[in-house]
Amino acid sequence: LVPTMLVGERVYQRAKEHPEQLNPSTAEKALVIGPLLQKNLRDAYAAGVKIAFGTDTFGLSDHGENAQEFALMVRAGMPAMEAIKAATANAADLLGSADVGTLQAGRYADLIAVNGDPLADVRQLEKVGFVMKGGAVVKADGKPMI
Structure with missing residues (x-):
């Protein structure tokens, strides 16, 4: 199961706050589907379904914002780990x-x-200060390495 929690949350929030930005039937559907995404993830996790992190945001978030998915997964009942x-x-x-x-x-x-403990506050994963890719440091102290 690849949850699209971030996309669902963004569309749900847009439908609540700015329904005029969406097709009326899309806004109506989003208000129903948004809470169902949380329930479905909670139920799937409780049933033992292996959950995989999804990153497909269909242009509703910038690159790197997918870390917000962690907090949505925890809110749905998954432990941070x-x-x-x-x-x-x-x-x-x-x-x-x-x-x-x-x-x-x-x-x-x-x-x-990250600077904090993501098990205590999973939102720490939204503030990555260090990245090593392929054995090379590409971000340190929150700044890209050139």
């Missing part, structure tokens, strides 16, 4: 990628670091 696993190990597993998804010998890994 399970939401993080949805973006790493679960996503790799569901894509059939055996050489990514976890930190261990023989696997490829890009790393991020």
Whole structure:
């Protein structure tokens, strides 16, 4: 299951706050579907469905804003660590990628670091201060490396 929680939340908020920006039938549907996305994720997680983090936002958010999905997943009932696993190990597993998804010998890994504890506040993942990609530091102290 690849949740589209961020897209659903954005369209739901737009339908609530600015319904005139949407087709009337789209706004009406969004007001019904938005809360159902939360319920469906909560029910799927409770039933043991493996959840994978989705990043397809259809232009409703900028690149990198998909980290907001973590808070939506936690709000739907997933523990923060399970939401993080949805973006790493679960996503790799569901894509059939055996050489990514976890930190261990023989696997490829890009790393991020945040200043706070994402298990205590998953929104910390929205403020990435360090990124290592392919073994090279590409962001440090919150600034891109040139």
